[in-house]
Amino acid sequence: MSSADDEYEIAVVGGGPAGLTTALYGARLGHETVLIDRGGGRAAMMADTHNVIGVTEDVSGNELLATGREQVESYGGTFERGFVTDVVETEDGRFRLTTKDAEMLADRVVLATGFSDERPDPPLPRNAKGLHWCLHCDAYMFVDEPVYVMGHGEAAAHVAMIMLNVTDDVDVLTRGAEPTWSDETAAQLEAHPVEVVHEDVAGIENDPDSGWLEAMEFEDGARREYRGGFPMYGSDYNTALAEGLGCDLTEGGEVDVDDHGRTSVDGVFAVGDVTPGHNQVPVALGQGAKAGLAVHKEIREFPRSAEEIARDGAVDADEVPAISPGLLANAVAHEGHAGGPRTEAEGGSEAEQPAADDD
Structure with a gap:
């Protein structure tokens, strides 16, 4: 697809641990990725982070999420603060996402919209100081x-x-x-x-x-x-977008998915608390990773199949690498790049990078 500002290969709706991980994999694997998040959510309520290897317990949920957003953006992913009100499939098989301020097109949509716990009536203890959800x-x-x-x-x-x-x-x-x-x-x-x-x-x-x-x-x-x-009063799953797209739900009200987050609608994935399973940060991270890899395998350019080679011919040298100029420049300038971050004089600017086919 073309690489306009409002067109992406992957759009992730929801910025909790599962959505952040999916977006991170998408960006690192060379796909134009946007993460749209309205803020808040269950993870943001955490006063301390538990059961996450490598993350100390003094890290709050908001700190964890903020670090995740920074990581996604550092790899060239786009972060948008907003509430997605509608997702519809277009005639060409893509998806149009609408927020209050913008519209975006994406080849794949990942729903990480979570759920809301039913709160009992007050009086109640203070959240995270006697009132706990997990x-x-x-x-x-x-x-x-x-x-x-x-x-x-x-x-x-x-x-x-x-x-x-x-x-x-x-x-x-x-x-x-x-x-x-x-x-x-x-x-x-x-x-x-x-x-x-x-x-x-x-x-x-x-x-x-x-x-x-x-x-x-x-x-x-x-x-x-x-x-x-x-x-323990139950949960309200945020499935409006999934239902609008025609995704199947489970008897419990979650979005029904396979082991890699695929829903019953081609091109639509779901991860995290809106799907069945344990509502745990490490589980959400794993679901996001698996969905990110599954989306990548569906949309990556290469290897070209035998049928595609027979139809379109061999891969020309000028067709590789199959990564947009912007993401290519971002990657070679990143501190994690194998050659070390390149300065503009060393060939790290976007203008000096080889052209890449965005289609």
Whole structure:
């Protein structure tokens, strides 16, 4: 495709860990790539980063995402702050993406739109200081501490029992709602040392210095100490763009994908929390990498197939390398280039690079 400012080979919608990784692979593998992100998201809520090898726990989610954006841009990827309101397939098999301020065309679209957790009604502990959203990320923080699980469905009951692996003090807070877990789950819960508290929460006590949760007050006057816990009220998957394109969804409401992020619509991929699986940063990174490689294999110029050679002839010397002049110049000037960063005098400027075929 042509390399106009609003035309790309890969458009990634959503700038969380999965979307950033897909965009990073796209740019590093020589494809004109745009990442469109409205900001926020689940990863941005992280006060600390857990379970990511090589990333220390004092790195916040916003810092992690900002570093990712810088990496994508350093390899020639384009970052756009905006909210994609619509994606439609064009007659020539590309995709038109619309934001409030712009329209873009792309050969492939990767949806990394995530989901939003259903929040219980206040009063609530402070986010990341007693209110936590990821069991497997944050359970370690509450080893041998009193913990609550907020909710009245199957997930709440099972998370409460799971937390018994790290602490012996776990309550389920139904907040006045009638439990909706099954009879089998009820029997299972009764066989574990978990207390079910039916009264609603009336107040929250926080440590005046750290802001961390200390206790909750209940409508019956009881006061119970907790250091943290998990609300389990379900998730709203951000699938509007996928549904508009005709992508299949799972029974759980996620975008249905294969092992490399391909959806049921050719040219459309989905990664991260909008797809089935563990909602973990390392998992999202892996999904982004696999989708990035899958997209690359679909759109790279070479090797030319036997059928294409028979139809179009052998590859001419002036057709390689199959990378745009801008990305080529960016690559040879990058600090990670094998020859070392080239100055303009050494042949690092775009004007001095060999012409590349953008089609």
